[in-house]
Amino acid sequence: MPRIAVFVSGGGSNLQALIDSEVRQHIVLVIADRPAAALQRARDAGIIDTIEFSRKALGKQRLSEEIQKAVEAYRIDLIVLAGYLSIFTEEFSAAWRGKMINIHPALLPRFGGKGMYGHHVHEAVIAAGETESGCTVHFVGEGVDKGEIILQARVPVFEGDTVESLAARVLEEEHKALPEAVLRVMSESR
Numbered sequence: 001m002p003r004i005a006v007f008v009s010g011g012g013s014n015l016q017a018l019i020d021s022e023v024r025q026h027i028v029l030v031i032a033d034r035p036a037a038a039l040q041r042a043r044d045a046g047i048i049d050t051i052e053f054s055r056k057a058l059g060k061q062r063l064s065e066e067i068q069k070a071v072e073a074y075r076i077d078l079i080v081l082a083g084y085l086s087i088f089t090e091e092f093s094a095a096w097r098g099k100m101i102n103i104h105p106a107l108l109p110r111f112g113g114k115g116m117y118g119h120h121v122h123e124a125v126i127a128a129g130e131t132e133s134g135c136t137v138h139f140v141g142e143g144v145d146k147g148e149i150i151l152q153a154r155v156p157v158f159e160g161d162t163v164e165s166l167a168a169r170v171l172e173e174e175h176k177a178l179p180e181a182v183l184r185v186m187s188e189s190r
């Protein structure tokens with residue numbers, strides 16, 4: 001039975017989608033890089049093992065090292081980044097290649113990369129006059145928002161859309177795409 005760690009930085013609606021799916025039985029650990037509301041969702045769901053690190057206090061190198069220790073201790077097989085905003089060291093990413101997946105709120109390879117997270121993504125999509133956006137679940141490869149795509153879901157961008165209205169439309173698709181992608185990855189690596 002594959003053991004999953006979910007990493008979060010924010011509200012955790014994607015974590016909730018995982019908790020509400022068949023993925024739940026595989027989640028043995030939730031890690032946050034800051035005080036994230038998502039941690040409460042984990043505890044409410046009975047996921048007792050949550051760890052809150054401080055990206056601010058530790059910095060990138062030590063945060064990656066501490067996380068590596070934690071995932072080793074919990075014998076984690078698959079890491080799911082569900083709205084996780086810190087960037088890992090190359091060493092960490094390389095160690096988890098093929099075993100770490102991320103969800104991004106746009107149709108990669110467009111609107112990805114450093115600084116492209118959360119509302120910044122939707123702002124850029126609207127500013128570019130796009131008529132379509134969506135979400136991408138992908139393996140974490142070399143570089144920010146790079147790596148093999150597992151699945152994408154598309155939504156229209158309407159005239160008059162705000163960051164909030166577009167974000168909500170995309171998020172609804174994220175909540176279906178993330179559990180589906182995780183289940184697919186688990187079934188393929190069996």
Ligand code: GAR
Pocket residue numbers: 009010011012013014015038082083084085103104105116117118121171174
């Ligand atoms: C989601 O839209 C996720 O795709 C995005 O942060 C949000 C987290 O929401 N992730 C990124 O931008 C990563 N580059 P949530 O905390 O409610 O799941």
